Amino acid sequence: MAKVSMTVNGTSVSREVEGQTLLVSMLREDLRLTGTHVGCDTSQCGACVVHVNGKAVKSCTMFAVEADGAEVSTIEGQANADGTLSTIQQAFQEHHGLQCGFCTPGMVMSAAALLKDNPTPTEGEVRAYLDGNICRCTGYHNIVKAIMAASGQDVSAIAAE
Amino acid sequence: MYAFDIECPTSVADAVTALQAEEAQPLSGGQTLIPTLKQRLAAPSTLVSLTKIPEMQGIEASGGTVRIGGAVTHATVAASVGQAYPALADLASRIGDPAVRNRGTIGGSLANNDPSACYPAAALGSGATIITNTREIAADDYFQGMFVTALEEGEIVTGVSFPVPEKANYQKFIQPASRFPLVAVFVAKYGDGVRVAVTGASNEGVFRWAEAEQALSANFSADAVSGLQVDDSNLIADLHGSADYRAHLIKVMTGRAVTAAA
Numbered sequence: 001m002a003k004v005s006m007t008v009n010g011t012s013v014s015r016e017v018e019g020q021t022l023l024v025s026m027l028r029e030d031l032r033l034t035g036t037h038v039g040c041d042t043s044q045c046g047a048c049v050v051h052v053n054g055k056a057v058k059s060c061t062m063f064a065v066e067a068d069g070a071e072v073s074t075i076e077g078q079a080n081a082d083g084t085l086s087t088i089q090q091a092f093q094e095h096h097g098l099q100c101g102f103c104t105p106g107m108v109m110s111a112a113a114l115l116k117d118n119p120t121p122t123e124g125e126v127r128a129y130l131d132g133n134i135c136r137c138t139g140y141h142n143i144v145k146a147i148m149a150a151s152g153q154d155v156s157a158i159a160a161e
Numbered sequence: 162m163y164a165f166d167i168e169c170p171t172s173v174a175d176a177v178t179a180l181q182a183e184e185a186q187p188l189s190g191g192q193t194l195i196p197t198l199k200q201r202l203a204a205p206s207t208l209v210s211l212t213k214i215p216e217m218q219g220i221e222a223s224g225g226t227v228r229i230g231g232a233v234t235h236a237t238v239a240a241s242v243g244q245a246y247p248a249l250a251d252l253a254s255r256i257g258d259p260a261v262r263n264r265g266t267i268g269g270s271l272a273n274n275d276p277s278a279c280y281p282a283a284a285l286g287s288g289a290t291i292i293t294n295t296r297e298i299a300a301d302d303y304f305q306g307m308f309v310t311a312l313e314e315g316e317i318v319t320g321v322s323f324p325v326p327e328k329a330n331y332q333k334f335i336q337p338a339s340r341f342p343l344v345a346v347f348v349a350k351y352g353d354g355v356r357v358a359v360t361g362a363s364n365e366g367v368f369r370w371a372e373a374e375q376a377l378s379a380n381f382s383a384d385a386v387s388g389l390q391v392d393d394s395n396l397i398a399d400l401h402g403s404a405d406y407r408a409h410l411i412k413v414m415t416g417r418a419v420t421a422a423a
Binding site for chain 1 (some may be wrong): 162163164165166167169188191192196197198199207208210212236255259260261263264305340
């Protein structure tokens with residue numbers, strides 16, 4: 001067992017974890033932050049994407065010990081301080097960027113990472129950035145549309161909802 | 162996963178010491194190793210993390226050479242060497258997906274030597290030097306077959322030094338499920354000749370295509386390789402593509418790389 005300390009959504013946490021404890025396991029099982037999902041557990045689907053020191057990572061493919069001392073952000077930390085949805089979350093709702101919602105936490109976290117580095121991406125850049133996020137419901141059009149809308153761009157020309 | 166401990170040394174010397182423990186194994190970005198551990202295909206007693214070692218970070222470009230620390234992520238290479246070595250930055254920007262690129266490292270990729278990985282093609286195609294905690298190894302001596310390298314037990318790739326070519330390009334034909342190259346070719350033109358490295362295609366892992374190098378050294382154009390034939394006797398044949406198909410792709414991707422570089 002090893003003691004790990006990190007900041008999760010602005011709150012300092014410490015836990016004793018085993019070496020093989022994945023970051024996603026610590027988030028979900030120890031901290032009960034179950035918004036971060038495990039879809040594939042093989043690094044493919046991106047439902048588990050969180051930010052570690054501001055970088056999008058697949059939390060199923062990183063050990064909790066490796067995040068010792070890091071700043072971690074999850075979907076639970078995305079809403080505004082008053083509890084209202086963030087711009088990206090609101091755009092997903094308005095543009096029907098989800099159906100079953102399972103992939104949505106990872107989609108929103110990837111979108112947030114993209115827009116931080118590239119505030120007005122092209123549609124192609126959005127699609128390329130979502131390379132590691134799989135959605136089996138929506139066919140991606142409305143997810144892309146939501147992210148484009150969240151970036152403040154006109155989305156009227158993007159595929160229908 | 163089987164149970165193991167993780168150590169996070171902050172110097173190469175401490176990492177080397179930690180790796181002397183029985184069944185200890187290095188852990189870099191973990192983007193290959195962690196899935197492997199989940200499948201219980203490896204059972205280390207201790208993983209020695211290499212990503213918190215300052216001397217394995219950093220990128221230096223000077224005197225026609227780009228030197229990259231072994232624990233530098235693909236995302237950092239993509240963002241940092243665009244001026245010094247554009248083809249290398251381009252290659253790094255297309256490995257895996259954004260989240261994978263934020264964790265995966267150049268040293269990890271080179272130490273693993275996956276037969277379909279991208280970085281081995283850049284290292285061999287550039288005639289790079291693999292720097293370890295004990296020595297420097299020329300890429301031509303380093304890659305020794307599928308998942309096999311010149312590394313000794315407990316030896317760590319601490320950095321890689323790339324001589325910057327006059328022109329270079331990497332063309333990748335993606336296997337759509339894995340997103341690894343089905344076949345990819347790195348072409349680099351230096352003052353003393355052209356190097357062509359092929360990944361994804363051979364049962365022996367990354368290799369140089371000598372006939373194409375000769376032809377391109379004399380005439381750096383796609384036409385120079387159009388008449389060549391690739392011997393397919395040792396190429397990978399699987400459900401994604403026959404050996405014959407991969408042989409054809411090698412020629413096509415080489416031609417595209419030359420055209421894009423020229």
